[in-house]
Amino acid sequence: MSKNILLLPGDGIGPEIVAETRKVLEVVNEKYDLGLELNEALVGGSAIDATGKPLPDETLAAAKAADAILLGAVGGPKWDTNPDFQIRPEKGLLGLRTELELFGNLRPAILYPQLAHASTLKEEVVSGLDILIVRELTGGIYFGKPRGIREKEGGVREGYNTYVYDENEIRRIGRVAFEAARARNKKLCSVDKANVLEVTVLWREIMEELKTEYPDVELSHMYVDNAAMQLVRAPKQFDVIVTGNMFGDILSDAAAMLTGSIGMLPSASLDKNGKGMYEPCHGSAPDIAGQGKANPLATILSAAMMLRYSLDQGQAADAIEAAVSKVLDQGLRTPDILSEGMRQVSTAEMGDAVVAAL
Amino acid sequence: MSKNILLLPGDGIGPEIVAETRKVLEVVNEKYDLGLELNEALVGGSAIDATGKPLPDETLAAAKAADAILLGAVGGPKWDTNPDFQIRPEKGLLGLRTELELFGNLRPAILYPQLAHASTLKEEVVSGLDILIVRELTGGIYFGKPRGIREKEGGVREGYNTYVYDENEIRRIGRVAFEAARARNKKLCSVDKANVLEVTVLWREIMEELKTEYPDVELSHMYVDNAAMQLVRAPKQFDVIVTGNMFGDILSDAAAMLTGSIGMLPSASLDKNGKGMYEPCHGSAPDIAGQGKANPLATILSAAMMLRYSLDQGQAADAIEAAVSKVLDQGLRTPDILSEGMRQVSTAEMGDAVVAAL
Numbered sequence: 272m273s274k275n276i277l278l279l280p281g282d283g284i285g286p287e288i289v290a291e292t293r294k295v296l297e298v299v300n301e302k303y304d305l306g307l308e309l310n311e312a313l314v315g316g317s318a319i320d321a322t323g324k325p326l327p328d329e330t331l332a333a334a335k336a337a338d339a340i341l342l343g344a345v346g347g348p349k350w351d352t353n354p355d356f357q358i359r360p361e362k363g364l365l366g367l368r369t370e371l372e373l374f375g376n377l378r379p380a381i382l383y384p385q386l387a388h389a390s391t392l393k394e395e396v397v398s399g400l401d402i403l404i405v406r407e408l409t410g411g412i413y414f415g416k417p418r419g420i421r422e423k424e425g426g427v428r429e430g431y432n433t434y435v436y437d438e439n440e441i442r443r444i445g446r447v448a449f450e451a452a453r454a455r456n457k458k459l460c461s462v463d464k465a466n467v468l469e470v471t472v473l474w475r476e477i478m479e480e481l482k483t484e485y486p487d488v489e490l491s492h493m494y495v496d497n498a499a500m501q502l503v504r505a506p507k508q509f510d511v512i513v514t515g516n517m518f519g520d521i522l523s524d525a526a527a528m529l530t531g532s533i534g535m536l537p538s539a540s541l542d543k544n545g546k547g548m549y550e551p552c553h554g555s556a557p558d559i560a561g562q563g564k565a566n567p568l569a570t571i572l573s574a575a576m577m578l579r580y581s582l583d584q585g586q587a588a589d590a591i592e593a594a595v596s597k598v599l600d601q602g603l604r605t606p607d608i609l610s611e612g613m614r615q616v617s618t619a620e621m622g623d624a625v626v627a628a629l
Numbered sequence: 630m631s632k633n634i635l636l637l638p639g640d641g642i643g644p645e646i647v648a649e650t651r652k653v654l655e656v657v658n659e660k661y662d663l664g665l666e667l668n669e670a671l672v673g674g675s676a677i678d679a680t681g682k683p684l685p686d687e688t689l690a691a692a693k694a695a696d697a698i699l700l701g702a703v704g705g706p707k708w709d710t711n712p713d714f715q716i717r718p719e720k721g722l723l724g725l726r727t728e729l730e731l732f733g734n735l736r737p738a739i740l741y742p743q744l745a746h747a748s749t750l751k752e753e754v755v756s757g758l759d760i761l762i763v764r765e766l767t768g769g770i771y772f773g774k775p776r777g778i779r780e781k782e783g784g785v786r787e788g789y790n791t792y793v794y795d796e797n798e799i800r801r802i803g804r805v806a807f808e809a810a811r812a813r814n815k816k817l818c819s820v821d822k823a824n825v826l827e828v829t830v831l832w833r834e835i836m837e838e839l840k841t842e843y844p845d846v847e848l849s850h851m852y853v854d855n856a857a858m859q860l861v862r863a864p865k866q867f868d869v870i871v872t873g874n875m876f877g878d879i880l881s882d883a884a885a886m887l888t889g890s891i892g893m894l895p896s897a898s899l900d901k902n903g904k905g906m907y908e909p910c911h912g913s914a915p916d917i918a919g920q921g922k923a924n925p926l927a928t929i930l931s932a933a934m935m936l937r938y939s940l941d942q943g944q945a946a947d948a949i950e951a952a953v954s955k956v957l958d959q960g961l962r963t964p965d966i967l968s969e970g971m972r973q974v975s976t977a978e979m980g981d982a983v984v985a986a987l
């Protein structure tokens with residue numbers, strides 16, 4: 272039975288890192304007889320340039336038909352000033368998330384032992400770090416209505432957005448997080464601002480309600496400002512963190528940066544059946560696009576996550592992860608993770624090295 | 630001419646740290662003949678216990694009449710479960726901020742050279758750190774309406790809050806930030822999420838508009854997720870950061886924790902005339918309340934800020950800051966900043982040492 276994989280290179284360094292990941296997927300496809308069919312489509316700024324839309328109908332249809340999706344990155348200064356807010360690269364990404372109902376975003380922050388020095392934090396604070404942030408991805412203030420910019424009486428303009436969650440949205444992301452915690456170290460920290468925001472009072476209440484279904488998981492609550500502090504102070508206190516879309520955006524980036532090697536971190540966005548879109552945690556880095564400086568490993572590791580979670584191919588996923596570990600052991604480094612005594616390689620050399628290690 | 634200072638000890642460690650600060654204020658009052666009259670009032674959980682309200686009318690009236698206000702901290706688990714959202718300690722603090730229109734929140738994150746080791750970040754990343762976060766404090770999602778928890782059709786509950794800013798609110802906090810940057814290193818970074826939230830598209834637009842009034846200040850923009858990352862990666866790239874209420878809450882706590890000594894950081898919340906409320910950046914720490922373990926220095930330094938900004942007593946402020954520096958040089962440390970070779974002291978011993986150093 273063949274599996275239909277949609278590759279969405281996107282903008283900036285997206286095409287380069289997806290190209291390397293494609294090489295890796297082609298090799299495991301053959302070696303493990305996975306029956307993957309790899310197709311590509313446009314999204315983001317490159318789709319705006321080609322079609323006028325950040326998420327062309329064709330791309331959306333292909334994404335719906337696919338068994339899994341691998342995305343590079345979207346966005347860049349070229350499109351940032353577009354006055355029509357609907358015609359921005361990010362709308363392509365947000366459109367995919369909602370249209371496919373990819374509400375469960377898993378963002379691991381893991382410190383690779385070979386890269387321990389890359390962190391700006393002291394080694395004892397981050398060594399062995401392994402946190403999973405579960406971020407709600409299709410609700411909250413990102414999608415809440417009403418939203419916009421309007422004129423008040425007297426011609427004064429005001430901008431407004433709506434932060435909204437209903438019980439069901441909270442419950443389904445809560446279950447993803449409790450399940451993830453159950454499969455890990457059984458500690459779940461729910462992050463909210465329940466001392467100020469009513470929407471997160473409901474969030475906290477539903478998390479408490481779910482606790483009774485997962486008596487083996489230890490649930491705690493933390494205000495978002497404190498969570499940002501605790502990530503810097505003592506990140507290893509966390510196992511799984513669950514939070515809404517906006518707080519999750521901020522905290523997962525902070526957590527990723529604790530490792531010092533955001534170029535290494537994959538992510539998964541899943542729907543209720545486990546179908547998913549996989550992408551690196553980092554962005555499109557337009558400043559280094561096309562220069563062979565980008566680190567393809569986060570995207571390659573995202574492909575491994577894809578094989579494991581959406582395609583049930585744990586063996587092939589393991590093989591990719593082992594190959595990545597091997598190239599790190601060999602001392603190969605793209606510029607973002609370079610340190611003394613290591614060998615600097617280009618994006619393509621890194622991809623080739625992973626292929627060779629397979 | 631006498632000056633009327635309102636002390637609001639609040640909850641948790643609040644009373645202890647304000648008591649030490651009171652000693653310090655009494656000494657400088659005499660020494661520099663400041664004519665300060667110190668009064669106290671209830672706010673937060675202790676006010677709920679005594680009067681049923683987190684911000685009693687009497688306290689609000691006293692705050693309005695005062696020339697400046699010094700707050701300890703509010704909040705604690707005892708009141709967290711109060712089902713009536715209006716009867717929570719935080720509402721006392723938020724009420725003071727809005728009623729007095731204290732829209733300009735200045736939160737410095739400064740690394741004291743004597744405490745460089747306290748940071749969880751590597752010394753080269755944070756040594757000499759000196760950032761100022763300017764947070765809008767009386768608008769945004771903290772106060773936006775509509776807000777609440779309601780039933781939708783079918784009985785499903787949803788929580789909702791409104792993130793809203795008008796041009797005038799953005800402009801007045803923008804000016805505070807541009808002025809602050811002008812008085813420092815002339816670099817201002819405005820933090821938003823303009824790729825997703827319309828309210829922050831307006832924010833960015835107004836900041837750009839203000840730039841023309843401050844041609845000597847270099848303005849940049851950063852998305853909030855990236856800002857959280859950059860604070861961890863390379864915090865010294867920042868001089869002044871300006872942002873809204875919610876993002877400011879999160880980023881200022883993260884920035885404060887970079888120093889490793891949040892027990893040292895003061896803050897000011899100012900109205901349009903420079904009248905202000907001063908408080909430590911840290912919270913009420915109910916877990917250590919009443920044990921003499923709290924660090925009073927952030928509150929003492931907040932009193933120094935108060936003398937400088939609201940009372941125009943720069944000399945007395947300098948004297949307090951010099952005294953704090955001296956006790957650090959003497960090796961005195963409360964438990965939160967203790968390190969090898971230093972002498973552990975209690976809250977009161979620390980306060981007495983500052984008094985002696987004056």
Ligand SMILES: CC(C)[C@H](C(=O)O)[C@@H](O)C(=O)O
Nearest residue numbers: 346361364365520824825854
């Ligand atoms: C590009 C942007 C819309 C997106 C987000 O904010 O969700 C990105 O920051 C992310 O975290 O995937």
Ligand SMILES: CC(C)[C@H](C(=O)O)[C@@H](O)C(=O)O
Nearest residue numbers: 466467496704719722723878
């Ligand atoms: C106590 C709480 C309401 C408050 C806030 O969120 O503003 C606090 O975290 C702060 O930053 O002063």
